[in-house]
Amino acid sequence: MAEQMKKYETPLLDELEKGPWPSFVKEIKAAAEWNPMANDLLGLLERSYREKIGHWKHGGIVGVMGYGGGVIGRYTDLPEEFPNVSHFHTMRVNQPAGWFYTAEALRTLADIWDRHGSGLTNFHGSTGDIIFLGTRTEELEPTFAELTQAGFDLGGSGSDIRTPSCCCGMARCEWACYDTMKLTYFLTQHYQDEIHRPAFPYKFKIKCSGCPNDCVASVARADFSIIGTWRDEIQIDQEMVREYAKNGVDIVKEVVALCPGKCIEWDGNELKIDNSSCRHCMHCINVMPKALAPGKDRGAVILLGSKAPIVEGAILSSVIVPFVKLDDEESFNDIVELIDAILEPWIEEGKNRERIGEFVQRVGLGNFLEAVGLDPQPEMIRHPRTNPYVFYENYLEEE
Amino acid sequence: MAETAPKRITDIGPPHYEKFLPPIIKENYGKWKYHEIPRPGVIVHTSETGAKLYTVRAASPRLLSTSKIRKFAELAEKYSDGYLRFTSRHNVEFLLTDPSKIDPLIQELESIGHPVGGTGNAISSMVHTQGWIHCHSSATDASGVVKAVMDELIDYFKTMKLPAKIRLALACCLNMCGAVHCSDIAILGIHTRPPKVNHELLPKVCEIPNVVASCPTAAIRPSTYQGKPSVEVDEEKCMYCANCYTVCPAMPLNNAQTDGISIWVGGKVSNARTEPMFSKLAVPYLPNNPPRWPEVVETVKKIVEVWAANAHKHERVGEWIERIGWPKFFKLTGIEFTKQHIDDFKHAGLTYKTSVHLTY
Numbered sequence: 125m126a127e128q129m130k131k132y133e134t135p136l137l138d139e140l141e142k143g144p145w146p147s148f149v150k151e152i153k154a155a156a157e158w159n160p161m162a163n164d165l166l167g168l169l170e171r172s173y174r175e176k177i178g179h180w181k182h183g184g185i186v187g188v189m190g191y192g193g194g195v196i197g198r199y200t201d202l203p204e205e206f207p208n209v210s211h212f213h214t215m216r217v218n219q220p221a222g223w224f225y226t227a228e229a230l231r232t233l234a235d236i237w238d239r240h241g242s243g244l245t246n247f248h249g250s251t252g253d254i255i256f257l258g259t260r261t262e263e264l265e266p267t268f269a270e271l272t273q274a275g276f277d278l279g280g281s282g283s284d285i286r287t288p289s290c291c292c293g294m295a296r297c298e299w300a301c302y303d304t305m306k307l308t309y310f311l312t313q314h315y316q317d318e319i320h321r322p323a324f325p326y327k328f329k330i331k332c333s334g335c336p337n338d339c340v341a342s343v344a345r346a347d348f349s350i351i352g353t354w355r356d357e358i359q360i361d362q363e364m365v366r367e368y369a370k371n372g373v374d375i376v377k378e379v380v381a382l383c384p385g386k387c388i389e390w391d392g393n394e395l396k397i398d399n400s401s402c403r404h405c406m407h408c409i410n411v412m413p414k415a416l417a418p419g420k421d422r423g424a425v426i427l428l429g430s431k432a433p434i435v436e437g438a439i440l441s442s443v444i445v446p447f448v449k450l451d452d453e454e455s456f457n458d459i460v461e462l463i464d465a466i467l468e469p470w471i472e473e474g475k476n477r478e479r480i481g482e483f484v485q486r487v488g489l490g491n492f493l494e495a496v497g498l499d500p501q502p503e504m505i506r507h508p509r510t511n512p513y514v515f516y517e518n519y520l521e522e523e
Numbered sequence: 524m525a526e527t528a529p530k531r532i533t534d535i536g537p538p539h540y541e542k543f544l545p546p547i548i549k550e551n552y553g554k555w556k557y558h559e560i561p562r563p564g565v566i567v568h569t570s571e572t573g574a575k576l577y578t579v580r581a582a583s584p585r586l587l588s589t590s591k592i593r594k595f596a597e598l599a600e601k602y603s604d605g606y607l608r609f610t611s612r613h614n615v616e617f618l619l620t621d622p623s624k625i626d627p628l629i630q631e632l633e634s635i636g637h638p639v640g641g642t643g644n645a646i647s648s649m650v651h652t653q654g655w656i657h658c659h660s661s662a663t664d665a666s667g668v669v670k671a672v673m674d675e676l677i678d679y680f681k682t683m684k685l686p687a688k689i690r691l692a693l694a695c696c697l698n699m700c701g702a703v704h705c706s707d708i709a710i711l712g713i714h715t716r717p718p719k720v721n722h723e724l725l726p727k728v729c730e731i732p733n734v735v736a737s738c739p740t741a742a743i744r745p746s747t748y749q750g751k752p753s754v755e756v757d758e759e760k761c762m763y764c765a766n767c768y769t770v771c772p773a774m775p776l777n778n779a780q781t782d783g784i785s786i787w788v789g790g791k792v793s794n795a796r797t798e799p800m801f802s803k804l805a806v807p808y809l810p811n812n813p814p815r816w817p818e819v820v821e822t823v824k825k826i827v828e829v830w831a832a833n834a835h836k837h838e839r840v841g842e843w844i845e846r847i848g849w850p851k852f853f854k855l856t857g858i859e860f861t862k863q864h865i866d867d868f869k870h871a872g873l874t875y876k877t878s879v880h881l882t883y
Contacts, residue, residue: 139814140667143674146584146636148656148666154588162588165656172655172664173813176779180659182772190533198657214657218537225543227596227605234589234596243589247609250652250700257586257657272532291611294553295544296568296576296618303553305540316534336794340611343799344705344792351794378836382796407795411837414557432699435739435766437869440705440799476733477770 129160132167136174155243161258162242164208168200179206186213186261188268191320194278195264211260212242215267216253216279218312218319221305222292223248232274240267251329252289252340253279277316284322285315290332291339299409300334301352301422302450308332310456311463325474325483328467335418336406342430342441347480348463349427349441350450356419357399358408364415365395379408423449426459428466429481439481444493446503462496469495545606547576547620563683564639565625577619579628581637582648582673582680585613586656586666594635602628612648612690614641643683646676646827651693652700654712659772660765661695662712662782663811669693671815672710672823679827686834686843689827690791697764705790707840708823709802715781717761718774722748729771737770762868784809784819788826788852789841800841805856807863822858829855848882 140149152169155162168179183197196214203210217233237245237256240263246255259267268278279287288311291297293304311330312319331342334352342349369375375390387401388408397408399419409416426448427441445462449455466480469492474483484492493500541549551570558568566578579602587595595615599607602624603617610616615637617628629639641647649672652658654665672691679685692703695712703709725731734754735743742760746753754774767774786809790802805826809818826840833855834843844852853860866874 136814140670143670144638144677145670145673146582146638147670148584148586149670150636151584151586151588151591154590169655173667176782176811176813177777178655178658178661180655180657182659189531198659212657220537220543221540223609223611224540224548225607225609227599227607229538229543230592230596230599230607234592238589245587245589245592246585247583247587247592247615248585248613250650250702252611269531272535275535275538277533277535277537289611292608294555295540295548296555296578298555298557298568300553309537309540313536316536320534338792338794338799341702341705341792343794344790345702382837384796403794405794405796407837410795414559417557432694432697432702432704434698434764434769435737438704438801440801475736477737477766 129156129163130167132163132170134166134170137166137170152244159238159243160208161212162244164206165212165242165244165258168202168206168209171202180212183213186264188264188278191278192322193281193284193320196281198258209258212258213261213264214258215241215256215264216249216251216281216287217256217271218277218279218287219248219252219254219289221290221308221312222295223252224292224295233276236267236270236274239270251279251286253287278320280319280322280327282322283324283326284320284328285318285324286327286329287319288312288315288330288332289340291334293332293334297334298413299337299352299406299418301354301418302332302334302350302424304332304334304350304352307350307450307456307459311459314460324467324471326477326479328480330463336404337410343427344430344440345432346430346441347428348466349430350424350459351427352422352424353404353447354419354422355447356421358397358402358419359417360395360397361415362394365390365412366393368412368415373411379411382407423447423451426462429479429484431479431481435477436482436485439479439485441481442489443504444496444498446501465496543606545604545618545620547574548606548618550574551576560643560683563645563681564629564642566642575620575622577622577625579617579619579625579632579639580610580614580641581617581632581639582641583609583613583615583637584666584670585648585651598628598631602631610648612641612650614648638677638681640681644685644687645681645683646673646679646685646689646691648680649673649691649693650701650703650706652695654695658695660698660768660777662714662777663695663784664813665693665695665701665712667813668710668784668816668819671817671820675820675824676827685827685831687837687839689830689840691823698769703787703790704801705792705799706802707788707790708826709787709790710819710823711785711787713783713785713808714763714765714776714778715783715808716763716776716778717742717756717758718765718768718776720748720754720756721773721775722751722753725753725771725773726751729773734767734771734774737766739764739766743767779811783811784816786819786822786826789839789844791839791841793839796837797839797842797845802841804864805852805858807861826856848880851882 242258290304290308331346387398426445430441692706694701786806787802
């Protein structure tokens with residue numbers, strides 16, 4: 125096979141083999157040594173670099189039998205010149221929660237992809253899936269069969285629940301306020317049908333972050349954001365605080381002055397926190413991880429609706445449940461009940477390509493809460509309305 | 524044939540994560556007490572039980588060949604009992620129990636071109652999208668711009684000398700698969716002219732009501748072209764978002780001459796100190812200049828360096844700008860302030876200055 129492959133001159137891409145940052149061009153070339161798809165990708169990409177424009181057409185509808193999601197159809201607009209990327213479909217493979225792997229699992233995935241695809245991957249895609257980058261339509265079903273035999277499955281794409289993702293949580297972080305990996309696995313398994321068979325107005329993303337540092341950016345990137353927090357006192361080891369001070373941390377300047385709740389005092393010997401004013405921002409804990417820790421009464425805040433700009437502008441998720449415990453199966457089931465209740469009005473009333481955050485803004489958060497069966501609470505808003513245009517559903521009719 | 528075909532398996536979901544956790548993590552799950560960063564790229568987690576886990580974090584281009592995947596597997600077997608993970612910013616992390624293996628692992632990673640770093644007050648790997656490698660709507664490449672920028676900023680990946688952490692991200696069009704809208708510095712591919720309607724193709728491949736409904740500014744109307752149904756675009760209303768192109772391939776916006784890159788600053792997702800915030804426009808347009816995008820690299824580097832020189836300790840880019848004010852940001856960076864910087868979309872009025880809190 126290799127001797128029949130075209131040799132592409134790639135002077136522009138070759139420039140990106142230079143320099144200290146790991147080179148994606150080297151990766152493509154490594155695969156192009158033996159794989160005709162990767163080889164034609166190299167030629168096509170050089171052409172894009174020369175012409176300053178992409179050479180991919182709109183995806184068609186391709187997939188594996190019985191699934192509507194998990195495969196992104198892709199075809200080049202130059203199939204005569206680059207026949208081996210005439211089809212170049214992406215498969216989204218659902219990652220294990222927290223992105224942990226064994227060497228054996230990685231080799232299994234690499235072997236499957238070498239047999240059926242371009243030899244190129246993303247670890248990982250933006251939503252969290254393992255991305256198998258580029259194959260032909262007829263290879264989709266055999267790849268899928270091998271993946272499921274090996275215990276892997278496809279993730280979401282299109283107007284469905286996208287593959288949920290999470291931080292490494294309790295597996296390797298002392299700040300995890302709930303078991304993010306366990307909840308992510310639970311929700312992923314529960315929503316298999318909704319992940320694989322798009323039936324919504326648009327996509328719906330779920331991300332689980334263990335603490336307010338939000339390492340998976342759930343407040344910005346998830347329609348349904350579950351962010352860990354606590355509601356009792358920050359745990360303090362005064363000895364260790366003094367140790368940080370001794371080792372050069374200026375506690376007044378770096379901790380006390382930067383506390384958004386203005387609730388920390390330091391007298392040079394003892395750190396005092398007025399926890400009733402603590403905003404759970406994590407800053408003091410981030411600065412002194414050996415001395416401070418989140419409290420023991422841990423759980424999460426649930427926020428709804430974030431998204432990137434398309435269509436009506438970017439939105440950050442906003443609070444819909446100020447605190448929830450997440451320490452048993454029952455609490456996980458309550459999350460499922462809440463998600464189902466939230467999805468219902470959106471599925472019924474949402475417009476094509478309208479994310480739930482846009483839907484909530486269109487119908488109004490107050491009306492949405494009513495439809496879902498949640499009580500309005502002051503934690504859900506920055507401030508009450510500043511305009512007097514208040515709606516009432518019922519009027520007192522004069523006789 | 525039906526008898527011999529293996530039963531088709533579906534809807535099994537991903538493998539359970541426990542299968543991939545090293546014994547030290549299983550034993551100390553939920554018991555971690557604190558962590559330290561003894562040197563750039565190395566994190567030590569200590570458990571209540573006294574157990575210590577040594578994480579070595581290395582850069583990755585995200586796009587990996589299967590041969591590199593196998594190389595990572597080999598390194599994991601050699602240094603970390605066969606266990607590794609990836610981060611939400613595409614770094615690869617090896618999970619060591621034997622601290623004497625840290626140095627040899629770092630040496631080997633560096634020797635195969637994967638620098639170690641990205642911890643603490645550093646620039647970590649850039650979250651980014653597919654670009655010309657796989658996307659039909661990209662206004663620029665993704666991996667190439669990231670490579671060019673990170674080649675220039677590598678020192679900030681390998682050290683921890685910045686005032687705070689700084690998160691860089693790139694999305695190659697407004698769809699933002701990379702959701703860059705809350706990054707300290709975001710590089711965003713943009714189109715700058717309306718779609719060119721392909722009237723021949725449109726009635727064959729698009730549903731006209733869907734195309735009309737897709738436009739957030741109601742710039743698209745049904746029309747007829749040479750007696751056949753099509754659409755027309757009120758170009759004055761078009762803001763080049765390409766939502767119409769997403770629903771209809773006959774409305775292409777990609778253009779080699781006019782596509783380019785915009786730079787956004789001051790976003791964050793963490794709640795630390797200040798609430799999460801959006802990135803705001805710093806530079807409306809820079810040309811697409813492959814293979815090394817010098818204008819983009821220079822602008823990003825300038826912003827990083829001006830921030831690093833002026834911010835207080837722990838101050839993210841957005842927090843720094845809020846303290847000094849936007850006029851000073853433009854002055855210090857030398858970036859020109861233009862009409863394009865002033866919002867004219869929904870709720871634009873909320874971004875106008877309504878006080879005399881100004882510095883001179």
